[in-house]
Amino acid sequence: MKRMHVGLAALAAGMLLSGCGEKKDEPSVYYLNFKPEAADVWEEIAETYTAETGVEVKILTAASGNYEQTLKAEIAKRDAPTLFQINGPVGYATWKNYCRDLSDTELYSWLLDKDMAVTDKDGVYGIPYVVEGYGIIYNDAIMQKYFSLPSKAVTYSSMEEVDNFEKLKAVVEDMTAHKEELGIEGVFASTSFAAGEDWRWQTHLANLPVYYEFQDKGISDSDTLDFSYSDNFRNIFDLYINNSCTERTELASKTVDDSMEEFALGKAAMVQNGNWAWGQISSVDGNKVAEEDVKFMPIYTGVSGEENQGLCTGTENYICVNSMASEEDQQASIDFIEWVYSSEEGKNFVTNELGFISPFNTFSDEESPDDPLAKEVIADMGDEGSTSVSWNFTAFPSQTFKDDFGANLLSYTKGEMEWDDVIKATKNEWASEKATEAE
Numbered sequence: 001m002k003r004m005h006v007g008l009a010a011l012a013a014g015m016l017l018s019g020c021g022e023k024k025d026e027p028s029v030y031y032l033n034f035k036p037e038a039a040d041v042w043e044e045i046a047e048t049y050t051a052e053t054g055v056e057v058k059i060l061t062a063a064s065g066n067y068e069q070t071l072k073a074e075i076a077k078r079d080a081p082t083l084f085q086i087n088g089p090v091g092y093a094t095w096k097n098y099c100r101d102l103s104d105t106e107l108y109s110w111l112l113d114k115d116m117a118v119t120d121k122d123g124v125y126g127i128p129y130v131v132e133g134y135g136i137i138y139n140d141a142i143m144q145k146y147f148s149l150p151s152k153a154v155t156y157s158s159m160e161e162v163d164n165f166e167k168l169k170a171v172v173e174d175m176t177a178h179k180e181e182l183g184i185e186g187v188f189a190s191t192s193f194a195a196g197e198d199w200r201w202q203t204h205l206a207n208l209p210v211y212y213e214f215q216d217k218g219i220s221d222s223d224t225l226d227f228s229y230s231d232n233f234r235n236i237f238d239l240y241i242n243n244s245c246t247e248r249t250e251l252a253s254k255t256v257d258d259s260m261e262e263f264a265l266g267k268a269a270m271v272q273n274g275n276w277a278w279g280q281i282s283s284v285d286g287n288k289v290a291e292e293d294v295k296f297m298p299i300y301t302g303v304s305g306e307e308n309q310g311l312c313t314g315t316e317n318y319i320c321v322n323s324m325a326s327e328e329d330q331q332a333s334i335d336f337i338e339w340v341y342s343s344e345e346g347k348n349f350v351t352n353e354l355g356f357i358s359p360f361n362t363f364s365d366e367e368s369p370d371d372p373l374a375k376e377v378i379a380d381m382g383d384e385g386s387t388s389v390s391w392n393f394t395a396f397p398s399q400t401f402k403d404d405f406g407a408n409l410l411s412y413t414k415g416e417m418e419w420d421d422v423i424k425a426t427k428n429e430w431a432s433e434k435a436t437e438a439e
Helices: 002-020 036-053 067-075 089-098 140-147 165-177 199-205 207-217 230-242 248-253 256-264 277-283 327-340 344-353 372-381 399-413 419-438
Strands: 028-033 056-061 083-086 118-120 123-128 132-139 186-188 268-274 294-297 309-314 318-321 387-389
Touching: 028 036, 028 067, 028 327, 036 056, 036 327, 036 344, 067 083, 067 089, 083 089, 083 327, 089 118, 089 123, 089 318, 132 140, 132 372, 140 165, 140 268, 165 186, 165 230, 199 207, 199 230, 199 268, 199 399, 207 230, 207 309, 207 387, 230 248, 230 419, 248 399, 256 268, 256 277, 268 277, 277 372, 294 372, 309 372, 318 327, 327 344, 399 419
Parallel strands: 028 056, 028 083, 186 268, 309 387
Antiparallel strands: 083 318, 118 123, 123 318, 132 268, 132 294, 132 309
16 A cells, blocks of 8 residues: 555656646747837737737836846846847847747748848848938927028028038037027037937947948958047037037936937927937927927038938847747747738837838838838938948947947046047957957
């Protein structure tokens, strides 16, 4: 009898152990979102998809500037993200062991320009899910008010005539002299330097000098940076901080939200940002900027021939599927993202809620975003008379490089660091971080 009890206990234990190895939960999706400004929309997308399919979708949004740290923490957990994003080839080099080959997916087959995908040999490991553009956003109502001033110092009568840095500088500095008449606190909204909020300068603005240096050398990446266009970077950066709503010594506390609110409330006439900013502008309580007055212009820095320069257009947003997740969850993740970019409900979210310009052929012309900044980007891409500036910051060596560059820019802004020292530090850290990346 005793032996029989022992045998039954062993059998039960064996059944229990074998059950532990079985996946009893239904397939699910866990998406680590990169864009804080889109957090609420992704939550709504997840709820809609779950209601339609029964598949659970979890959304976690990383704080601004903390995506890599969040991904490192989450990927190590038992229930790791099944969908995440990389910023391009540099991001792929870090996360390649977690990226599933997506070359056999419909998502990849729908891509309008397959050269945009992140590939490795015959595999496709990152698929762009949005095309974006950025430049200097301006309020045309304020600009027209300025151009109608009888006392203005320039001869230009509209923004169409402002097509290089010299002209932009003349306009901006004269507007500063007339800011009381124009009813503004500064020409530019605050140059945000609060923790995690400096990406517009250490990444997006820094793209301009890197783009022109790479163009000169005929390359798309480099182990070293000459920073040969550093003076051009300083041209536009100084214009921002010297003609701002906020004194340059007080910019360390300013956020992107502060900056966009200043623009929306008519306190500033210009702000550097991307087409995603319309959602931020239009949602500000008391927004005073009419949709028809929101316009884009290129970021001019004083480079020869920049009269033909367009907006900065590209992406650093590539969707990846976690190859370490279960096969069921990998497939569920692929099904989810394909639903987002092919179903009527999903495409409505993409176009009208997220405001994305889709890189896939599943969208008709009528399904393109109708917000003013997206329209400006689409028009700029179709302008044969201008050349779009590609996004080269996907080649930047690391987040550490970006953060340190941003910190040095803030030190320069506060008068604590000379510009020559900023140049030296930037060149040295680019080389050292690229060397670390290669190890």
